[in-house]
Amino acid sequence: MTFVELSHPITDGMVTYPGLPGPAIREHTSRAASTAHLADGVSFAIHGIDMVANTGTYLDTPYHYHQDGADLAALPPERLVDVPIAVVRAVDAPSVGAALLGDPGRLWGHAVLVETGWSRRWGTPGYLTGSPYLTGDAARALIDANVALVGIDALNIDDVTDPARPVHNGLLGAGIPIVEHLTNLAALPDDGARLTAVPPPVRGMATFPIRALARL
Template sequence: MLTGTRVIDLSHVISNGMITHPWLQRPVVNEFVTRDQSAAFSAAGVTFQLEVISMPGSTGTYLDAPFQFHVDGPDVSAVPLARLFDIPIVVVRVPDGRAIGAGPIRAAGDLRGAAVLVHTGHSRFWGEGAFFRDSPYLTADAVAELVSAEPLVVGIDSQNIDDGTDKAKPAQHRLLGADIALLECLNRLHEVPDRGAWLRVLPTPVRGAGSFPVRPVAVIR
């Protein structure tokens, strides 16, 4: 790494039994081979552990691929990495209110080819029941503004980029339909400058998955 480069981890840690969504299965992280078991067939002083992990794709901080809402769209394994790696970040800060309209998006300026990360501050409630209540979301007007602006990625630090009561799911349906990848449940956006950082996301290439946990980072050179 070059001297002076800073890397900010934008993800939340996933742990056994955590609540990632109240209505989804909690992740299960089990030992498949324990250290005591491995000691029986390893050299003296050598042990290891193997795990079996079961969890929904929408666990922790996760990537939504177009396939999640559009059967002909690329799944997590097929999203082009060029659309996720070294993408200039534009942070849109919306500290007040729940429904995020087009105004803050429009005020952010040129967003073409960018990763638009919406900072609401809601990530401070991670691990609490409050994270799932009054979660900020993008309105249909904000979504229309983003589709016109042509970013490569849109992310948010709240529980869902859509209003959970809106059956049309405008953000997920329209943004993914425009081949704009989504990042949900982001973290530490308060540490990322409005402009000048670069997003890097390398998803685990899981075929047939519409969403899957990722570890996005912001790189400040």
């Protein structure tokens, strides 16, 4: 069994999105301090992290845009665990409309992951501006195709200059979670892989980092 890592690692101070603070990772209990209470040669470390929820590769729940939508603790596991993947190839396309999604029957019930190639810029200033995105008609087509989840390897699934945010508003309104800032989508086959992308079940939170893994 082979797994492909689809998440960016979280590192101290990294920038995920313009204007959001980077995470601060700290040592709460050092190995040296822990030895005072343990047998010779035994130690442990405990760390803490202060961060906004939209850090690294993260998942948006319906609650992110809709007050009555499911939060992290209420997400249906069938949308997140061992879900069949359909990859949409849209490398270097400035936007992804319904026509680029292809046959709706191929997408039915799948986690649809859109490869734009933008993740090549991760960690550089170029990642933060001019990112590709999905269009409103693409969101409507995905809803009609009854997809389980939608992900993208870019800064935002919406056009950040559009205050209506039709993709977030539409997909999340239909109960479809969104994953942003994916990576390594080029390593996946178009079909046949399966996705697991699970956040912690925090009540009252709308977004959170995940570790997204594809099983080949």
